[in-house]
Amino acid sequence: MTVTKIFYHTDFENHIPTLNNPECANRTKNIMGLIQKENFPNIAIEEPEKIKKELIYAAHDKDFVDATINKFPENDEIYYLDQETPVSSGSKDATLRAAGAGIDAINSIIDGKSKNAFCIVRPPGHHACINKSMGFCVFNNVAIAAYYLINKYDYSNIAIVDFDVHHGNGTQDIFYNNKNVTYYSTHQYPLYPGTGDVDEVGCGNIFNIPLVSGTSSASYQKIFQEKIIEQLEIQQPDFLIISAGFDAHKDDPLANINLSNEDFVILTKKLKIIADKYCNGKILSMLEGGYDISALENAMIGHISGLQE
Numbered sequence: 001m002t003v004t005k006i007f008y009h010t011d012f013e014n015h016i017p018t019l020n021n022p023e024c025a026n027r028t029k030n031i032m033g034l035i036q037k038e039n040f041p042n043i044a045i046e047e048p049e050k051i052k053k054e055l056i057y058a059a060h061d062k063d064f065v066d067a068t069i070n071k072f073p074e075n076d077e078i079y080y081l082d083q084e085t086p087v088s089s090g091s092k093d094a095t096l097r098a099a100g101a102g103i104d105a106i107n108s109i110i111d112g113k114s115k116n117a118f119c120i121v122r123p124p125g126h127h128a129c130i131n132k133s134m135g136f137c138v139f140n141n142v143a144i145a146a147y148y149l150i151n152k153y154d155y156s157n158i159a160i161v162d163f164d165v166h167h168g169n170g171t172q173d174i175f176y177n178n179k180n181v182t183y184y185s186t187h188q189y190p191l192y193p194g195t196g197d198v199d200e201v202g203c204g205n206i207f208n209i210p211l212v213s214g215t216s217s218a219s220y221q222k223i224f225q226e227k228i229i230e231q232l233e234i235q236q237p238d239f240l241i242i243s244a245g246f247d248a249h250k251d252d253p254l255a256n257i258n259l260s261n262e263d264f265v266i267l268t269k270k271l272k273i274i275a276d277k278y279c280n281g282k283i284l285s286m287l288e289g290g291y292d293i294s295a296l297e298n299a300m301i302g303h304i305s306g307l308q309e
Ligand SMILES: [Zn+2]
Pocket: 164, 165, 166, 245, 247, 288, 289, 290
């Protein structure tokens, strides 16, 4: 059986391809070539379909979804869904395929066609709230995927682990009162978007782990073990979703946490052990942030190698 399925589509390169924005098309442009070069033994590559609108409604307000889909420009203009969320004419297909990747990946995993999946998507999703696009994120890809697991496959004990350097305020917003999902986030704090304090606990299902600027690799690994891995051992989730942002890398220009490429391999392996123990290996990972291109590419390769083992 294929261990890891990679979901990618060249449509992702047409989401704001020209604007000088940190969340740029070059982030994922070379990644498929780099993956091919690695000759990973157990991967398959697939192009995701565009998601059906009805599946987005599960995580977002219906009127917001309909209005947003009508806001994508059809000419070469840039439209700002919020101050940090520009979209271009290619963004509609990219957005629908980014969310669709999570759906296709779940179907692949549930059907036993792969153990886990990594969706290398743009735009990212974890800042997108119930009724608001923000912070480079249009719709919340991981939240839509989690709702698909709940509604289609009756899952009720899902873990979402978010190691992006920013707090996934959108994911927290969507699941704040939903015990079917437990959300774990490490993030530099204070930093954009300003949420993610330890006292934001939802219905006991939100675990925020704020990190001070300058946190070292060794401190991060200790915190990740004690606050996330040990809590996952208590939760014993039956499906693991990763909001895989790589902007806690030491070279990232948007934050100041000092992880190396090797750290992302270690985090991934630790999460894989949890998934093997409680989820029959089932992991859906979706790309969030990461803005130093070379650091991001290397960290993604490390993440895939961790998922493969
Ligand atoms: Zn981020």
